[in-house]
Amino acid sequence: MLSWFSHPYPSLGVFDDMQDFEEGVDVPDRSKPASAPKPGHVLAASPAGDHVPRPRYTSRSAAGSDGGSLSSEAPFHPPMPWFGMDIGGSLVKLVYFEPEEVLPQDAEQDVELSRTIHKYLTSNKTYGDTGIRDAHLEMRRVPINGHFGTLHFIRFPSSAMEKFIFLAKTKGLSALSSTICATGGGAFAYEKLIKQSVNLDLHKSDEIDSLVSGIHYLELNHPEESYFFENPLDDSKCRKVPLSIRDLYPYIVVNVGSGVSVLLVESRTKYQRVWGTSIGGATFLGLCCLLTGAKTFDEAIALAAKGDHRHVDKLVRDIYGGDYGRFQLPGDTVAASFGHMLDPERRKNAKPEDLARAVLVTVTNNIGSMAMMCAMNAKVDKVVFLGNFLRINDLSMKQLSHAMDFWSKGKFKAVFLEHEGYFGAVGCLLEYMSLAKAGTGVVDA
Numbered sequence: 001m002l003s004w005f006s007h008p009y010p011s012l013g014v015f016d017d018m019q020d021f022e023e024g025v026d027v028p029d030r031s032k033p034a035s036a037p038k039p040g041h042v043l044a045a046s047p048a049g050d051h052v053p054r055p056r057y058t059s060r061s062a063a064g065s066d067g068g069s070l071s072s073e074a075p076f077h078p079p080m081p082w083f084g085m086d087i088g089g090s091l092v093k094l095v096y097f098e099p100e101e102v103l104p105q106d107a108e109q110d111v112e113l114s115r116t117i118h119k120y121l122t123s124n125k126t127y128g129d130t131g132i133r134d135a136h137l138e139m140r141r142v143p144i145n146g147h148f149g150t151l152h153f154i155r156f157p158s159s160a161m162e163k164f165i166f167l168a169k170t171k172g173l174s175a176l177s178s179t180i181c182a183t184g185g186g187a188f189a190y191e192k193l194i195k196q197s198v199n200l201d202l203h204k205s206d207e208i209d210s211l212v213s214g215i216h217y218l219e220l221n222h223p224e225e226s227y228f229f230e231n232p233l234d235d236s237k238c239r240k241v242p243l244s245i246r247d248l249y250p251y252i253v254v255n256v257g258s259g260v261s262v263l264l265v266e267s268r269t270k271y272q273r274v275w276g277t278s279i280g281g282a283t284f285l286g287l288c289c290l291l292t293g294a295k296t297f298d299e300a301i302a303l304a305a306k307g308d309h310r311h312v313d314k315l316v317r318d319i320y321g322g323d324y325g326r327f328q329l330p331g332d333t334v335a336a337s338f339g340h341m342l343d344p345e346r347r348k349n350a351k352p353e354d355l356a357r358a359v360l361v362t363v364t365n366n367i368g369s370m371a372m373m374c375a376m377n378a379k380v381d382k383v384v385f386l387g388n389f390l391r392i393n394d395l396s397m398k399q400l401s402h403a404m405d406f407w408s409k410g411k412f413k414a415v416f417l418e419h420e421g422y423f424g425a426v427g428c429l430l431e432y433m434s435l436a437k438a439g440t441g442v443v444d445a
Ligand SMILES: Nc1ncnc2c1ncn2[C@@H]1O[C@H](COP(=O)(O)OP(=O)(O)O)[C@@H](O)[C@H]1O
Pocket: 087, 088, 089, 090, 091, 092, 157, 184, 256, 257, 258, 259, 280, 281, 282, 283, 284, 285, 297, 298, 386, 387, 388, 389, 390, 391, 421
């Protein structure tokens, strides 16, 4: 990469393994049948095993999935709690919508259980050892399908998914609803286990559809969701500048999760996956664990912030003695990632922080150059980067900003979004609401 700077990061906590996610929760006994369903409600077919029959719900109004259009009719009440879940290769993202008004429910126990779940989720910022609520991302008074409320953003490692399912089973979450909406690869991978363990049907929403719909919703409902960096490499002048991408179609979306997916988004409804690479966030973390002994993403980023990749990477000037002028390659451009590691002496002296930084630069460079090619190929000049690889990772965001600007001679702009890795889960929540609304039979009677 061109030039680098360091940035100290606070460690935001370690979550290695999800234990006792339910700590401190006191919920009603769900083994007893709920009160009788109200007249007019159709019961879900009584599932086998220890399940309580559940009333189904009927929608009563229509509102746009962008949440922006409030219907004059009474808002419908799909089964609560209202969640969208994105089960990715590394992290499960859970978005929970807490309506401002108290909604009528069908059974007293449901009200009680909803309240307990609500209290547990909103009064804690951590759950067990590994669950985290990103309170700084919380959004108040946002509309979804005729309701106003607060969106809460929660994540835990995908490796804790089985414990989460066990928690849902022991605490009776499944008795509130017959279906949950999930997206991400885990929606496919865990479908059978969820059905067997808690008898919940998983409505699978495609991760690309959910992502685009989540971006659209947050762009509409969160005024400063998207921004770019001005003077990204100059600490004294660098600043975040808001830039709404709401009407900026077409743009490229680069989702840096475990791997990387690249989308060309031409409108709210017209988009396609155009490229991908397996060198993504999990590559960064996996290689850092291997090379530096770091155990978590936060540790790896903190290490990288202290390191100097030039002790590890071979630069153009290490080969040319300066710039490669004919092709405008500055001397401080990385010529060969990890190129110095062929030298036994340098290898012996390589510090963990330099290695972590070199891994970060390698992965980021690769993503940046792929994004450039995709943007050039599609003839678009805005590239929106998201995914949790960018969480607490200003280093990569600034590197991408600078690279896009430099290599395109100022034509391309790198744009970032505040809710980094949560768009799929938001889209999935909207999908849940609209399924109930549309009377598809998936959530509705
Ligand atoms: N607390 C964390 N634990 C694990 N990975 C994290 C964490 N925070 C950020 N990351 C980074 O985010 C990537 C996962 O991003 P995400 O958008 O959630 O993708 P996925 O849907 O594949 O899980 C990881 O590979 C890692 O680089």
